[in-house]
Amino acid sequence: MIPFEYRRANTVADAVAAVSAHPHAVYLAGGTNLVDHMKLGVSSPTLLVDVADLPLSEITELPDGGLRIGAGVYNSDLGAHPLVRNRFPALSRALLSGASGQLRNLATTGGNLLQRTRCVYFQDITTPCNKREPGSGCAAIGGYVRYHAILGASEHCAAVHPSDMAVAMSALDARVVVASTDGENRIPMVDFHRLPGDRPELDTALTHGQLITAVELPAPPVGARSTYRKVRDRASYAFALVSVAAELVCDDEMISAARIALSGVAHKPWRARAAESALIGSPATEDAFIAAAEAELAQATPLAGNEFKVDLARRTLVATLRSLAQPAATEQERRWH
Structure with a gap:
């Protein structure tokens, strides 16, 4: 003990x-x-x-149509909440595709954001791991890397972030509300998690003692459609090889707004800025989706053993965007909720 x-x-x-x-x-x-x-x-x-037992388990509608989600809200309650299902289907789908029903009934919003990598070397204390013991080395590099990063990794760490929920929240421009001895502040979700660099032991921007009290989601843009697609080795209770959270706004078949994040590919939820830039102002066509995926993944640096992830990420992103551009498919997704 x-x-x-x-x-x-x-x-x-x-x-x-x-x-x-x-x-x-x-x-x-x-x-x-x-x-x-x-x-x-x-x-x-x-x-x-x-x-x-702290009073952090409420989901409150904000004046602008967004939501304030208490850090103590259980994942199962958040995924099933009517306002989340109707306004933020990408978030609902992400939550309901994570872990198992039993775990979702216990896991909290704040804890989900703080969960650590499932890298097998991180969890095995007999192996070197810079994330667990800074300066000891990274056993994953040159080892078993099927689940490891293809974007944003460093020579010190190639682990990926495991959360489904955080990916959707990143794509939806959420903000993390944090309490500290100095008061309350807000951190954009895209800045909340860190890339490994030379300090892979630091997962987030939080400092010691800071407590997540809530997450705030802005209202979705008018006409927005969003979804979450997860690719994994088995149909349930598995972490993503690649997943995509995406939101599109199309006006007369032209894309006027796009927000995208990827999971299973980096040390943090990966906001796909290059793909977003390529899509905005383009027609909602297969060629545009392929070009956006190519633009994002041009910077991929896979390891020997996970090269397949580049093509998998490309195909998953294109398929996700295609589904959002098809009204019939979107209506089916709404009925799924």
Whole structure:
């Protein structure tokens, strides 16, 4: 047994103060990722501050038609919420394609954003891993890399971020609301997670003691259609080889707005800026979708063993955009919800 202290927080301020004052403290909500890592020896906090009872479980409609999602909202409740299903189908589909029903009933919005990579070398404490032990090396590079990054990796780390929900939120321009000893601030989702660079142990822009209290989604543009497509090795309870969250606005068959993020390809949800730029002002045609995918993946640098991901990402992105450009397919997706 590895001993640790446990405290139950009564307020957000109490939670932030407790973790900020203790260098090896962490927050505990659903625990679906943290507890696994404690069992594996990947994480050894000496203080757990339980935030499960804090008043962070509400989904509130904002004046502009967006949503404020409390950090304690369970993934199953968020994916099934009528406003999410109707206004943000990409987010609903992403949530309902993640993990299993049992895990979605326990995993929280804030915890989902903070889940760590499922790289087999990160989870195996007998192997070197710069993310787990900075400076020890990266066993994945030159090893088994079927699930690893093709975009944004560094010589220090090629792991990918596992979340489905975070990919959809990145594409939808969400903002993460964070509490600290200095007050409250908001971090754009696209800036919340980090690429590895030479500090792969840092997953997010958070500093020690900061607590996610909510995520805010702006209202979707008028006429927007969004969806989420996930490709994985089996039909359920598997992480993405590649996934795409996308939103399009088409006026007279011309694309006037596009927001896209990819998963399974990078250390963070990958916002596909090159593809978005290529699409805006273009006709909603197969050729335009292919050109956008090519533009985004021109910067891909696969490892020996995951080269297939480049073509898989290209095909998945094109198929996702094609489905959004077809009204009949979109209506079927709405009925799916």
